[in-house]
Every structure is written in structure tokens, then in C-alpha cells.
Amino acid sequence: MExxxxxxxxxxxxxxxxxxxxLHRCDIYGKACAECCLARDPYCAWDGSSCSRYFPTAKRRTRRQDIRNGDPLTHCSDLQHHDNHHGHSLEERIIYGVENSSTFLECSPKSQRxxxxxxxxxxxxxxxEEIRVDDHIIRTEQGLLLxxxxxxxxxxxxxxxxxxGFMQTLLKVTLEVIDTEHLEELLHKDDDGDGSKTKEISNSMTPSQKVWYRDFMQLINHPNLNTMDEFCEQVWKRDRKQRRQRPGHNQGNSNKWKHLQENKKGRNRRTHEFERAPRSV
Structure with a gap:
């Protein structure tokens, strides 16, 4: 080894x-000056546009890296505008949850420090406002449990x-909580049969909620759904029921195939009978 x-x-x-x-893997540190500087990799430095391989030259000002402190506020102060718009892109997610159920917001930084x-x-x-941890919100290494x-x-x-001392936003999660009253009204079959109540509720929702409810209604037809756990259980039961019904169809195909094989054996048997040599007297 050398x-x-x-x-x-x-x-x-x-x-x-x-x-x-x-010795250098500069591309794993992201596309922002702050991430490159916080890595404190002696073989990588910020060249003004990307985190690239560092070559010791006389022009030290063209490279930005702080091995000892890793302070991006000092070395990337003139590139903050570039990072926010081109280097570091904010990830956004939309999560739906049912009232009285639980949901998990996942977020893990690249740096372990x-x-x-x-x-x-x-x-x-x-x-x-800052989120306070209590019985309602539990913080884990992977994110928040509500x-x-x-x-x-x-x-x-x-x-x-x-x-x-440097803070950057990694993720923005938009949480939509669906109350159980609207959920039961949507899942319950209307007495009048014209679906006017469902249409009225659907018109009061945002476009993103309408798409979610459309997929939700296609998956389950339970009238008294209160929690997300019950929703998952109903979907699991229906999938298991569908898998049980499939063998009957496959059995019909197997019987058909078995019948074809028997016919083929019969034809082969008759063919061999014609080719059989006569018995000696």
C-alpha cells in the first residue's frame, strides 16, 4: 500500500x-458552497461554482475551504444568493393524515455532526415557531412522529x-389533516342516492385534496373509518381476498391445459397403434 x-x-x-x-469524492457533498465547506475535506474545495478537487496553487483566493473550523459564514458569505437559488434546492413534500391517527415526517441531514x-x-x-417535543410530538434521529x-x-x-452556527433548510413538508367527519360522510353511502352531499364536500376542498380523496375512495368502501391503521387494514384484507380468488381462475386454466394434454396423449397412443408390428402367428 502506498x-x-x-x-x-x-x-x-x-x-x-x-x-x-x-482520495477525493467531492461530488457527494452537494452543489452548495456551505455543504462543501462543512465537509472539511482537505482534498475538496469550493471553486465558485461547484465542490471540486483541490490543487495547491499560489491563487488560494480562488478556492474556499476551512479544514479546521469549517465555517461557511466566513468563506461563503459572498455566495449565499447563489446557494439559495442554484446550489441548494429545497425539497418539498405533501403528506396527508387522518384525524386521530399518527404520521411520520422524515428528515435526515447529510452531515452526522x-x-x-x-x-x-x-x-x-x-x-x-419552534416545535416543542412532548407527548404529542416525538423527535427521532430520522424525523418527527406526530x-x-x-x-x-x-x-x-x-x-x-x-x-x-450555520443553518440551512433541508425540507419543507406540507401536512394536510383530514377530519373524521368529512371522511365518514365521503365513505358513507348517501340515503338519497344522488351523491349531492359528496359533491358539496368535494367542491369545498382544494385540488390536491380532491385527487387524494378520489384515490382514497377507489381503495376502500368502509363507512366507519376513523384511523389510518384501519384504512391500511382494509386495503390489506381486500388484497388478500383478491389473491384468494385468483387460484380459481388459474385452476380453470390448469384443467383446460390438462384436457389438452390428455387429448394429445390419446392422439399419440392411436398413432403408435397404427405403427405397431403384427403379431407372429
Whole structure:
């Protein structure tokens, strides 16, 4: 094994050959100056447009990296506008949950040294508040677990990564909580049969909610659904019932195939009878 600091390569030899491994993997640090600087990789630096391989040259100002502190506020202060619009793209998700059920908001930063900070923004409000952990909200390493959803939980959830005093937004989750009253009315068969009540509720919902309800109605026809667990259980039972009904169809095909095979054997038997040699007297 030999390390070449000039070529920035690691050479590993054996009886069968030599393997060459690069010391730099700059592309895994993202496309933002802050992420490249926070990585503190001595073989990678920010060149103004991407996190690329670092070559020691006299023009040190063209490269931005801080191995000791990893402070992006100092080295990327003139590139914040570039990061927010071109380098770091904010991921957005829409999640639907049923009232009184539980849901999980997943968010994991790339850096293991980063701390996760969550904020909540109510619908049609600009003010953001920090999420406090209690019996209703449980924080894990992978995200937030919201238990017993309420209608007041609807809104935007922002996941931030904080490291060395620098904070960047990683994820924006929009949570839509469906109340059980509307859900039961949608799933219950109307007494008048014209579906006027369902149409009235459907017109009061947003386009994204209408698409979700359309798929929801196609999956389940249970009139008294209160939790997401019951929803999953009903879907699972119906899938199992469909799988049980399939063998009957396959059995019919197998019987047909068996009949064809018997006919083929009969034809072969008759053919061999004509070719049989006469018996000796």
C-alpha cells in the first residue's frame, strides 16, 4: 500500500494486480458552497461554482475551504444568493393524515455532526415557531412522529440543519389533516342516492385534496373509518381476498391445459397403434 500525495491517489497492490483509489469524492457533498465547506475535506474545495478537487496553487483566493473550523459564514458569505437559488434546492413534500391517527415526517441531514431544528408554520401565516417535543410530538434521529393528529396540526413543517452556527433548510413538508367527519360522510353511502352531499364536500376542498380523496375512495368502501391503521387494514384484507380468488381462475386454466394434454396423449397412443408390428402367428 502506498499513498501518493502528489497524485492524491492510494495504490494497493497484491499478487493479482494493483488497485488505484482516489482520495477525493467531492461530488457527494452537494452543489452548495456551505455543504462543501462543512465537509472539511482537505482534498475538496469550493471553486465558485461547484465542490471540486483541490490543487495547491499560489491563487488560494480562488478556492474556499476551512479544514479546521469549517465555517461557511466566513468563506461563503459572498455566495449565499447563489446557494439559495442554484446550489441548494429545497425539497418539498405533501403528506396527508387522518384525524386521530399518527404520521411520520422524515428528515435526515447529510452531515452526522449537524443538529436538526424543526419549525412549524400555520396555514396562511408568515410567522414560524419552534416545535416543542412532548407527548404529542416525538423527535427521532430520522424525523418527527406526530401522534393523534388534530386539525390544528395542518400546516408547513420546516426541517433545518444547524452546524457551526450555520443553518440551512433541508425540507419543507406540507401536512394536510383530514377530519373524521368529512371522511365518514365521503365513505358513507348517501340515503338519497344522488351523491349531492359528496359533491358539496368535494367542491369545498382544494385540488390536491380532491385527487387524494378520489384515490382514497377507489381503495376502500368502509363507512366507519376513523384511523389510518384501519384504512391500511382494509386495503390489506381486500388484497388478500383478491389473491384468494385468483387460484380459481388459474385452476380453470390448469384443467383446460390438462384436457389438452390428455387429448394429445390419446392422439399419440392411436398413432403408435397404427405403427405397431403384427403379431407372429
Amino acid at each position: 499513498l501518493s500525495t502528489k497524485q492524491q491517489q492510494l495504490y494497493i497492490g497484491s499478487t493479482t494486480g494493483v488497485a488505484q483509489l482516489p 449537524a443538529l436538526v431544528y424543526w419549525q412549524f408554520q400555520r396555514r396562511n401565516e408568515e410567522r414560524k 401522534r393523534s393528529l388534530q386539525r390544528k396540526d395542518s400546516g408547513n413543517y420546516l426541517c433545518h440543519a444547524v452546524e457551526h
